[in-house]
Amino acid sequence: MNKKISFSLGFGFVGLLILAFCFSRSVYAIGRKPKPFQIEVKVDFGPAGKPSHSEKIYVEKGTTPKEAVSQVFPILSGKTCCSFREIMEIGGVRVDPAKNRWWTCAVNGSKKVSPQKKKLKEGDVVEWVYVQDEQ
Amino acid sequence: MGLRSRRAIIVLVAVLIMSYYGPTLFAQDVSGRIQIESPYPIVQIIKVKKKVQDSCDEEQISKSLLVSSGGGVANVVLWLEGEFETKPFARQSVILDQRRCNFEPHVILIPQGARLKVLNSDPLAHDVRAFESANMLFRLDMDTKAKPEERNFEKSGIYVIRCGLHPWMHAFAVQAAHDFYAVTDAEGTFALKNIPAGKHMLHLWHETLGEVEIPLEANESVQDFSYTFKNTTSL
Numbered sequence: 001m002n003k004k005i006s007f008s009l010g011f012g013f014v015g016l017l018i019l020a021f022c023f024s025r026s027v028y029a030i031g032r033k034p035k036p037f038q039i040e041v042k043v044d045f046g047p048a049g050k051p052s053h054s055e056k057i058y059v060e061k062g063t064t065p066k067e068a069v070s071q072v073f074p075i076l077s078g079k080t081c082c083s084f085r086e087i088m089e090i091g092g093v094r095v096d097p098a099k100n101r102w103w104t105c106a107v108n109g110s111k112k113v114s115p116q117k118k119k120l121k122e123g124d125v126v127e128w129v130y131v132q133d134e135q
Numbered sequence: 136m137g138l139r140s141r142r143a144i145i146v147l148v149a150v151l152i153m154s155y156y157g158p159t160l161f162a163q164d165v166s167g168r169i170q171i172e173s174p175y176p177i178v179q180i181i182k183v184k185k186k187v188q189d190s191c192d193e194e195q196i197s198k199s200l201l202v203s204s205g206g207g208v209a210n211v212v213l214w215l216e217g218e219f220e221t222k223p224f225a226r227q228s229v230i231l232d233q234r235r236c237n238f239e240p241h242v243i244l245i246p247q248g249a250r251l252k253v254l255n256s257d258p259l260a261h262d263v264r265a266f267e268s269a270n271m272l273f274r275l276d277m278d279t280k281a282k283p284e285e286r287n288f289e290k291s292g293i294y295v296i297r298c299g300l301h302p303w304m305h306a307f308a309v310q311a312a313h314d315f316y317a318v319t320d321a322e323g324t325f326a327l328k329n330i331p332a333g334k335h336m337l338h339l340w341h342e343t344l345g346e347v348e349i350p351l352e353a354n355e356s357v358q359d360f361s362y363t364f365k366n367t368t369s370l
Contacts, residue, residue, distance in 0.1 A: 078269060078270055079270065079271045080266075080269060080270075080271055081264070081271065081274075081299065082274075088269055089269075094269050095269045096269065097264075097266040097268075097269065097271075097295040097297055097305075098266075098295045098305075098307075098342060100297075100302060100305065133302035133303070134179075134181045134197065134302070134303055135181070135197060135198075135199055135302065135303045135304075135305050
């Protein structure tokens with residue numbers, strides 16, 4: 001009987017400890033914003049003829065390449081392929097299907113990223129390049 | 136009936152006949168040739184990726200500026216500015232095919248009321264996208280055995296058609312506002328038929344050479360209309 005009681009007390013105590021830990025963490029989380037971190041944004045206007053731009057900026061956790069470039073240049077979204085959230089224009093330079101000119105995005109050299117979904121990390125280098133394919 | 140009354144009736148009938156048949160009686164044909172100043176641009180060749188060379192050839196000739204040996208420019212769109220009475224809507228489809236990884240024809244005229252019918256005659260998939268300026272209007276995922284797809288453009292204008300898989304593949308669909316449209320052939324020649332007599336503004340558009348407007352007086356048929364684009368290319 002005593003064993004049972006002491007086991008229950010011990011179990012309850014551990015439970016209380018876990019609850020207290022979780023509560024303290026959540027209070028801590030609510031009270032503190034995640035610290036902004038630095039990334040680099042490069043924009044190459046290519047055939048549009050505007051000078052290239054490179055800038056180190058601070059962004060919040062969860063920032064995407066699209067949101068990052070919008071901190072550097074005004075952007076315009078529109079459906080150029082698959083979603084209305086795609087980049088259509090950066091800094092007044094718009095995609096031009098007739099001339100086969102498009103905006104491409106790379107993070108740390110990789111183009112296999114979604115500019116609308118990829119969450120950036122500290123030190124990431126985001127490159128937006130205006131390209132013209134042969135036609 | 137007096138002589139005056141008879142004359143009045145004759146004049147009235149003549150006016151009625153003229154108002155009905157006049158535009159046709161005085162319609163004119165305008166034909167001619169669009170060219171580019173020498174030295175003529177050389178043909179641009181596009182290297183094709185190895186994995187699609189079986190179906191698309193090793194090289195593609197750029198369709199962006201096709202010039203004949205005599206300087207004639209192909210694929211120039213010509214149209215008259217303004218509003219004209221048009222024939223009843225043509226309930227037809229005009230065909231844009233995909234062959235050897237090219238859109239055929241490169242510039243397609245769509246009469247008012249007609250629809251664009253897109254085919255894929257290639258043994259590989261294409262991803263057809265139509266644009267109005269920078270905005271994509273529709274996308275057709277066309278596999279090897281895809282059924283022909285029909286679409287229409289709501290307003291007149293020049294629309295870009297591209298393949299999302301093969302970047303050189305592009306064409307222009309020209310939705311006509313009336314009957315007075317034409318496209319130059321490989322030699323740069325064209326013909327506009329039955330233009331209402333009078334003064335008009337003729338528009339010429341080419342995807343690389345741009346757009347110009349030329350006043351046109353069509354009081355009689357013209358067979359030797361000529362316009363020479365400046366060679367602004369660095370080819």
